[in-house]
Structure formats: structure tokens, C-alpha cells
Amino acid sequence: MTAAAERSVIYSxxxxxxxxxxxxxxxxxxxxxxxxxGVLCLLVGSYFGLxxxxxEHFMGNVQRIMYVxxxxxxxxxxxxxxxxxxxxxxxxxxxxKWDARLEAGAEVGVLLAFLLCCQGAIWAKPTWGVxxxxxxxxTTTAVLLCAFIGILxxxxxVDDPVKRATWSAVATIIAYVDVPIVYYSVRWWNSLHxxxxxxxxxxxxxxxPLRMNAFGILFLMTGFIMLRARIASRRIATELAPPPADxxxxxx
Amino acid sequence: MNGGYITGGWSFxxxxxxxxxxxxxxxxxxxxxxxxxxx
Numbered sequence: 001m002t003a004a005a006e007r008s009v010i011y012s013x014x015x016x017x018x019x020x021x022x023x024x025x026x027x028x029x030x031x032x033x034x035x036x037x038g039v040l041c042l043l044v045g046s047y048f049g050l051x052x053x054x055x056e057h058f059m060g061n062v063q064r065i066m067y068v069x070x071x072x073x074x075x076x077x078x079x080x081x082x083x084x085x086x087x088x089x090x091x092x093x094x095x096x097k098w099d100a101r102l103e104a105g106a107e108v109g110v111l112l113a114f115l116l117c118c119q120g121a122i123w124a125k126p127t128w129g130v131x132x133x134x135x136x137x138x139t140t141t142a143v144l145l146c147a148f149i150g151i152l153x154x155x156x157x158v159d160d161p162v163k164r165a166t167w168s169a170v171a172t173i174i175a176y177v178d179v180p181i182v183y184y185s186v187r188w189w190n191s192l193h194x195x196x197x198x199x200x201x202x203x204x205x206x207x208x209p210l211r212m213n214a215f216g217i218l219f220l221m222t223g224f225i226m227l228r229a230r231i232a233s234r235r236i237a238t239e240l241a242p243p244p245a246d247x248x249x250x251x252x
Numbered sequence: 253m254n255g256g257y258i259t260g261g262w263s264f265x266x267x268x269x270x271x272x273x274x275x276x277x278x279x280x281x282x283x284x285x286x287x288x289x290x291x
Contacts, residue, residue, distance in 0.1 A: 035280065046269060050265070050269070057257075058256065058257055058258065059258050059261075060257065060258045060259055060260070060261055061260070061261050061262055061265055062258050062261035062264055062265060064265045065264065065265055065268040065269075068268060068269060068272045069268070072272070111275070111279050114275075115271075115272060115275050115276070118268075118271055118275075119268045119271070119272060122264050122267050122268045122271070123264070123268065125264065126258055126261045126264050127258060220276065220280075224279065224280065224283060227283045227284075227287060228283060230287060230290075231283070231286050231287055231290050234290040234291075235290065
């Protein structure tokens with residue numbers, strides 16, 4: 001029996017929720033601890049980025065936007081990679097918890113990608129003279145954001161949990177094709193956007209705020225995904241629960 | 253802009269950091285509210 005067929009049987013018999021959806025409550029406080037740790041890292045990293053690190057030679061103080069923009073970019077792609085992994089596991093195993101995790105990863109990925117575009121626009125205005133340009137990096141990022149918004153819309157509008165899980169997993173795998181294109185777009189095409197920033201491409205004085213904020217958003221993102229997966233798990237469990245006995249009696 | 257060098261620009265920096273904080277905080281609060289509602 002395929003994973004999707006097994007999922008259909010579980011759905012139709014109503015025996016699935018207990019097996020599948022046991023939201024991870026082994027560490028109920030872990031997501032909150034991660035969020036708190038993320039906020040702490042972001043506060044320290046932003047303090048160093050805003051007040052301690054020197055201004056960049058050509059861009060001056062505007063370059064300080066890098067300390068939030070680059071970590072947001074890294075983690076947006078990471079969240080979408082997580083959603084991609086969940087989509088594959090969900091398709092092959094038919095386990096509902098991976099469907100819930102897919103939804104969580106996709107939503108947090110959209111949040112970070114949206115934030116990324118906003119930060120990029122704010123940085124672009126003083127450096128490029130425009131808020132937005134249809135350059136390869138920006139265009140592929142916009143396509144990625146729209147594709148993942150489409151996946152969330154698909155999940156919102158499809159009521160059947162089995163179809164929703166299968167269709168959104170396939171859509172996530174297709175949408176994920178754009179992630180490596182986004183990453184390599186600045187190398188493959190002539191782009192206004194600079195090459196990827198890494199410790200090899202920035203001054204050592206910029207390391208600390210960049211890394212602190214990268215870990216800050218990583219912890220925050222992980223906490224958010226865990227909390228969002230719990231919400232999705234509870235909704236799926238409700239959808240899969242067998243109807244009340246009195247309703248079954250009425251229908252019979 | 254001054255001879256290829258960008259001067260000032262703190263307003264853009266504060267806008268980027270402020271917007272980031274606002275969006276992340278709003279999403280965090282929405283998660284807590286949705287989590288409570290789902291119980």
C-alpha cells in the first residue's frame with residue numbers, strides 16, 4: 001500500500017490521529033526557550049551591529065542593515081529547505097506529523113522571505129537609488145515568495161486532508177527548485193545584488209553581529225516552526241477525528 | 253551620496269531593524285494566540 005493510500009485508509013477509518021498526531025510534547029517548553037534565546041541573541045547582535053561595529057567604507061551606516069538582512073536570507077532558505085524535506089518524508093511515509101511540519105516550515109519561510117524583501121528594499125533605496133529592481137536575485141526571490149504563498153493558499157482552500165497533504169507536498173517540491181536558483185543567481189547572471197556574504201567576504205569586525213543575529217534568527221525560526229507545527233497538528237487531528245457517536249446514529 | 257560614498261542613512265537602518273522587530277514580534281504574538289485558540 002502506498003503512503004497516500006495508507007493515509008486515505010487512516011483518514012476514512014478515523015484511526016489515524018492517535019498514531020499520527022502526537023504533537024511533540026516531550027519538551028513542551030523547548031520552543032519558548034528557543035524563542036527567548038533567539039531574542040537574546042538578536043538583541044546582543046543588533047547592539048553590536050548598530051553601535052559597536054564600524055561603518056563600512058563606501059556604504060557607511062547603511063551597511064548595518066546587512067546584520068539583519070543576511071541572517072534573514074539564510075534562515076528563509078533554511079525554513080524552505082525544511083519544508084522541502086518534510087514534503088519528501090510526508091509523501092513517502094504518509095505520516096501526518098510531517099504534513100504539519102511542512103505547513104509550519106512553509107509559513108515561517110514565507111514570513112522570513114517577506115521580511116527579506118522588505119529589508120532588501122530599504123537597503124536598496126539609499127544604495128541603488130530605487131526600492132526595487134527586476135534583477136535576477138530579486139526576481140527569483142519574489143518568485144520563491146509567491147510560490148510558497150501559493151502553497152499556503154492551496155493548504156487553506158483544500159478541505160480534504162489527504163488531497164491537501166499530497167498536493168501541497170508535491171507543490172513544495174516543485175517550488176523548492178527555485179531555492180538553488182535564488183542562491184546562485186548572483187553568480188550565474190549579471191546582478192545589481194552583491195555576491196553572497198560570508199566570513200570570507202566581510203571584515204572580521206563584522207563577524208560577531210552577523211553570527212549572533214544568524215543564530216538569533218535560527219533559534220527564533222526553530223521555535224516558531226515548532227509552535228506552528230503544534231497548531232497544524234491539532235487542526236489535522238480535529239479534522240481526522242471520527243464524528244461524534246450521536247451524529248453517526250443520525251446519519252445511520 | 254557624496255562622491256561614491258553614502259553618508260547618513262540612519263533612518264534606513266532604523267526602518268529595517270524596526271520593521272524586522274515589528275514583523276517578528278507580531279508573528280510571535282499571533283502564534284501564541286492561535287495556539288491558545290487551538291486548545
